[in-house]
Amino acid sequence: MLIKLVGGKVYDPANNENGVIRDIFVQDGCIVSRPHDHSRIDETYDLNGKIVMAGAIDLHTHIGGGKVNIARAMLPEDHRQDILERSNLTRSCCGRAAPSTLATGYRYTEMGYTACFEPAVLPINARQAHMEMGDTPIVDKGGYALLGNDDFFLRMMAANEDQQLINDYVAWTLHAAKCIGIKVVNPGGISAFKFNQRKLDVDEEHSYYRLTPRQILKTLTRALHDLGVPHPLHVHASNLGVPGSDDSTLITMGAAEGLPIHITHIQFHSYGTEGDYKFSSGAARIAEAINKNSNVSVDVGQIMFGQTVTASGDNMSQHRNAHHANPKKWVVMDIECDAGCGVVPFKYRDKNFVNALQWAIGLEIFLLVQDPWRIFLTTDHPNGAPFTSYPHLIKLLMDKSFRKSVLSTIHADAIKMTTLGSIEREYSLYEIAIMTRAAPAKILGLSGHGHIGVGANADIVVYHTNDDPEIMFAKPLYVFKRGELVAKDGAIVKITLGDIHIVKPEFDGAIEKRLRAYFERYHTVNLDNFKISDDELSECGNGSRMTIHPCNKRPS
Amino acid sequence: MNKLASRNNITCPFCGLVCDDLSTSLINEKLEVTANGCSLSKLAFAQLSSVNASDLRPRVSGKPVGDNELGHAIAEAAGLLRGSAQPLFSGLMTDVSGMRAITSLADRCGAILDHPNSAALTRNLSVLQNSGWITTTFSEVKNRADLIVLVGTDAVTRFPRFFERLVWNKDHLFSEELKREIVYLGDIKNTQPGVAPNGRQPLVIPCNQEKLGEIMGALRCIATGKHIEATEIAGVSIQVLEKLISKLSNARYGVIVWAVADLDFPHAELTIQSLCELVKYLNKTTRTCGLPLGGNDSDLTANQVTTWQIGFSLPVSLANGRPSYDPHHFTTTSLLAQGAVDTLLWVSSYQAQRTPPATKIPSIVLGCAGMQFENEPDVFIPVATPGLDHSGHIFRSDTVVALPLRQLRTNSLPAVAHVIGALQKLL
Numbered sequence: 001m002l003i004k005l006v007g008g009k010v011y012d013p014a015n016n017e018n019g020v021i022r023d024i025f026v027q028d029g030c031i032v033s034r035p036h037d038h039s040r041i042d043e044t045y046d047l048n049g050k051i052v053m054a055g056a057i058d059l060h061t062h063i064g065g066g067k068v069n070i071a072r073a074m075l076p077e078d079h080r081q082d083i084l085e086r087s088n089l090t091r092s093c094c095g096r097a098a099p100s101t102l103a104t105g106y107r108y109t110e111m112g113y114t115a116c117f118e119p120a121v122l123p124i125n126a127r128q129a130h131m132e133m134g135d136t137p138i139v140d141k142g143g144y145a146l147l148g149n150d151d152f153f154l155r156m157m158a159a160n161e162d163q164q165l166i167n168d169y170v171a172w173t174l175h176a177a178k179c180i181g182i183k184v185v186n187p188g189g190i191s192a193f194k195f196n197q198r199k200l201d202v203d204e205e206h207s208y209y210r211l212t213p214r215q216i217l218k219t220l221t222r223a224l225h226d227l228g229v230p231h232p233l234h235v236h237a238s239n240l241g242v243p244g245s246d247d248s249t250l251i252t253m254g255a256a257e258g259l260p261i262h263i264t265h266i267q268f269h270s271y272g273t274e275g276d277y278k279f280s281s282g283a284a285r286i287a288e289a290i291n292k293n294s295n296v297s298v299d300v301g302q303i304m305f306g307q308t309v310t311a312s313g314d315n316m317s318q319h320r321n322a323h324h325a326n327p328k329k330w331v332v333m334d335i336e337c338d339a340g341c342g343v344v345p346f347k348y349r350d351k352n353f354v355n356a357l358q359w360a361i362g363l364e365i366f367l368l369v370q371d372p373w374r375i376f377l378t379t380d381h382p383n384g385a386p387f388t389s390y391p392h393l394i395k396l397l398m399d400k401s402f403r404k405s406v407l408s409t410i411h412a413d414a415i416k417m418t419t420l421g422s423i424e425r426e427y428s429l430y431e432i433a434i435m436t437r438a439a440p441a442k443i444l445g446l447s448g449h450g451h452i453g454v455g456a457n458a459d460i461v462v463y464h465t466n467d468d469p470e471i472m473f474a475k476p477l478y479v480f481k482r483g484e485l486v487a488k489d490g491a492i493v494k495i496t497l498g499d500i501h502i503v504k505p506e507f508d509g510a511i512e513k514r515l516r517a518y519f520e521r522y523h524t525v526n527l528d529n530f531k532i533s534d535d536e537l538s539e540c541g542n543g544s545r546m547t548i549h550p551c552n553k554r555p556s
Numbered sequence: 557m558n559k560l561a562s563r564n565n566i567t568c569p570f571c572g573l574v575c576d577d578l579s580t581s582l583i584n585e586k587l588e589v590t591a592n593g594c595s596l597s598k599l600a601f602a603q604l605s606s607v608n609a610s611d612l613r614p615r616v617s618g619k620p621v622g623d624n625e626l627g628h629a630i631a632e633a634a635g636l637l638r639g640s641a642q643p644l645f646s647g648l649m650t651d652v653s654g655m656r657a658i659t660s661l662a663d664r665c666g667a668i669l670d671h672p673n674s675a676a677l678t679r680n681l682s683v684l685q686n687s688g689w690i691t692t693t694f695s696e697v698k699n700r701a702d703l704i705v706l707v708g709t710d711a712v713t714r715f716p717r718f719f720e721r722l723v724w725n726k727d728h729l730f731s732e733e734l735k736r737e738i739v740y741l742g743d744i745k746n747t748q749p750g751v752a753p754n755g756r757q758p759l760v761i762p763c764n765q766e767k768l769g770e771i772m773g774a775l776r777c778i779a780t781g782k783h784i785e786a787t788e789i790a791g792v793s794i795q796v797l798e799k800l801i802s803k804l805s806n807a808r809y810g811v812i813v814w815a816v817a818d819l820d821f822p823h824a825e826l827t828i829q830s831l832c833e834l835v836k837y838l839n840k841t842t843r844t845c846g847l848p849l850g851g852n853d854s855d856l857t858a859n860q861v862t863t864w865q866i867g868f869s870l871p872v873s874l875a876n877g878r879p880s881y882d883p884h885h886f887t888t889t890s891l892l893a894q895g896a897v898d899t900l901l902w903v904s905s906y907q908a909q910r911t912p913p914a915t916k917i918p919s920i921v922l923g924c925a926g927m928q929f930e931n932e933p934d935v936f937i938p939v940a941t942p943g944l945d946h947s948g949h950i951f952r953s954d955t956v957v958a959l960p961l962r963q964l965r966t967n968s969l970p971a972v973a974h975v976i977g978a979l980q981k982l983l
Contacts, residue, residue, distance in 0.1 A: 069955075079879075094868060122956070336956060526576045536960060
């Protein structure tokens with residue numbers, strides 16, 4: 001099957017193509033070079049006047065696993081506002097703040113997203129996360145395993161074990177949980193909360209293990225570097241939502257000591273303490289630090305006004321913020337000497353000073369960070385807003401007059417506390433293509449994604465040209481997944497099953513002997529039932545194909 | 557066909573603890589638990605220990621189909637569903653793959669999905685949906701809990717190895733010796749398992765189950781420093797309740813356990829809510845967590861899959877191609893009583909005694925081999941039991957841990973997912 005896409009305007013930053021008008025050829029799910037003139041073209045799409053990009057990638061979106069399912073069960077009233085009726089192709093389900101797995105797959109695909117990464121896979125809950133991702137149709141998936149609050153790791157750290165052994169444990173976890181990266185959430189803080197500690201600064205000691213978040217960050221960034229895992233440590237920093245978190249976020253960046261580090265939903269960690277409300281924007285300082293430190297990448301976690309739900313592994317912070325719950329219900333869990341979670345519904349309001357400034361802070365960060373290869377477009381779905389708000393967010397970035405008009409409607413005191421009104425920058429289509437395609441593929445080590453050069457997976461999105469980016473990005477004309485047309489004019493036309501992306505770094509298997517003894521003494525599942533085999537991954541994933549990305553182990 | 561086979565580290569699907577340390581043997585085609593079995597698992601394994609050849613055949617209108625005529629039974633079932641204006645899929649006692657198939661078929665048929673335990677599920681879910689909770693999981697209890705308060709449950713009747721696996725363990729992560737204190741509150745059947753290995757007796761505070769809500773209210777008053785005029789509540793003296801609050805406030809990691817199935821009285825959800833609000837309040841200064849026990853009859857497994865695929869929890873209607881959640885109207889009992897459904901598909905693959913409720917509407921049963929009926933269903937298809945006849949997955953009480961079930965023997969019984977999948981192809 002040879003498909004020809006004719007004459008589209010291509011934005012492919014990975015291949016330095018900025019609005020190049022060219023043809024694209026697709027065969028067997030991949031992009032191929034121009035075939036011989038006598039080759040039979042099976043299908044032709046005339047893309048004259050259309051805009052072409054690779055499928056978009058969301059590198060931080062809570063789409064599957066225990067806390068997401070708690071959020072779903074908790075919010076029937078929210079689901080009722082967004083019922084997806086059954087069609088000949090799609091099944092009936094619910095969307096909005098905590099969409100079902102089916103709705104998640106449909107809606108991402110309809111928007112031109114072809115890969116989504118679940119950022120908080122508790123290793124003990126990994127099976128469920130993979131089951132949910134397996135029931136999320138069409139898009140490719142992958143997850144980051146949580147470490148840094150599990151007692152096995154903290155005990156190793158407290159006992160001053162060799163970095164090499166810790167590296168083995170990190171690698172073992174990636175194999176066992178079948179993930180593509182490692183995330184740390186509130187380093188040490190989730191564990192500290194179980195000991196009744198209510199805050200943990202970057203240089204503050206965990207009351208039991210006598211370890212600091214800085215030590216944990218240093219050890220884990222080193223481990224991923226040594227193992228050669230493409231994605232650097234994915235860090236949900238200390239002090240989420242706390243005024244003054246801008247300081248600890250800067251310190252967190254420094255804790256990596258120059259090694260690659262990804263700081264996630266940084267908007268929630270960029271708050272100062274100035275002004276009448278003792279709540280101010282730290283965006284300028286944070287952006288300056290990102291601009292200066294090329295080892296740092298971030299995603300924003302933009303908030304949008306309206307109802308959503310926050311679902312996080314950071315039970316310490318979620319418990320602290322639970323009194324903001326709207327509607328007034330929330331869940332906090334301690335989980336299996338492994339991690340924790342907290343689910344708190346939020347309604348961000350434009351006439352609330354703090355919410356209004358949070359909105360402005362996120363946009364300030366987007367606009368003040370100069371290098372679009374190191375900043376990614378996220379709302380930390382659903383924590384800042386549901387992912388379906390991305391087209392609106394893109395418009396805020398691309399259209400300064402629109403941005404200023406929205407700014408003029410938010411809480412008056414928040415307007416005074418933000419520089420947003422004076423920022424003239426507008427993102428170009430090329431920059432949007434970088435931050436939603438080329439850059440996330442690069443930072444995750446996905447060679448077949450995020451570009452439309454020869455050899456890439458044929459995940460291709462075709463947009464109508466439209467002066468309004470929100471309209472343009474909401475409903476692409478065509479979405480191809482592995483060369484198959486899966487959505488047309490914003491509606492699903494074919495259901496496929498995406499891949500699951502993992503890494504399998506090399507390690508010394510001797511670590512398992514220690515883990516086995518530890519599990520037998522302290523855990524309530526057998527070690528062999530903790531680990532997910534390749535076959536089981538396929539079963540959990542509903543038959544999803546596993547794609548293993550290479551790691552380049554470095555001598556430590 | 558089956559040779560002698562001993563297996564270790566086998567997962568047991570017969571209660572929400574989902575212990576994964578059983579040993580089993582298969583001798584002369586007879587399956588038996590040889591180590592770490594409890595009363596429930598031994599009984600369940602014994603009932604399913606061997607399958608008579610005559611029980612392998614599906615029946616249509618009470619008549620066994622011929623050899624290799626599973627397809628005929630499935631076609632008959634498909635015919636019933638095709639003619640149904642409003643089918644009900646209930647039972648749902650299966651594994652994750654079975655549930656995946658059932659939700660897909662339910663979508664195709666516009667069925668209502670319900671589990672026979674859904675009234676109990678709803679008691680907990682209504683608390684989650686109205687105010688929420690702070691909870692913990694088994695390994696945290698095992699390693700941290702220094703005070704365990706069991707409210708309205710002895711735990712062991714429904715979860716026999718609760719104390720053995722989570723409480724009286726020798727090794728703890730954070731101290732050489734964890735002195736655990738056990739408190740029972742309510743009308744408790746069996747408090748003996750709460751006696752510590754060193755002989756330390758549990759504190760037992762007896763009261764009527766229906767009065768637990770009042771007790772919870774009084775405990776919250778005491779915790780928040782409000783004055784109570786009465787000298788006793790529900791027959792329990794205020795001093796005893798004050799002592800309990802003092803214990804909870806001073807515990808390093810208190811755990812309050814409830815088993816929703818044991819809180820089976822009108823508006824028990826309000827008792828659970830009050831319990832959960834007490835836990836939340838205690839966490840202003842100390843750490844205390846709730847531990848909900850459930851998951852028997854794979855009810856949480858069914859609910860997990862339904863919730864992630866559809867968005868709503870059980871019971872849910874997919875009639876007219878739209879999901880709709882109404883936990884009070886969509887229960888099996890209520891729908892059958894009102895005549896609101898015209899065909900029943902009942903799935904029960906773990907225990908032969910979990911038969912469908914009596915009904916006059918056409919019914920299809922996917923059940924354990926050897927299941928006995930008062931009223932023979934129109935179509936009966938014996939199916940494999942997950943964890944015995946095929947591998948699969950089941951969720952534990954905490955809904956965090958999904959454990960793999962292993963295949964322990966081979967026979968011709970089809971998995972639920974296989975039958976449902978084949979059925980859907982005919983529609």
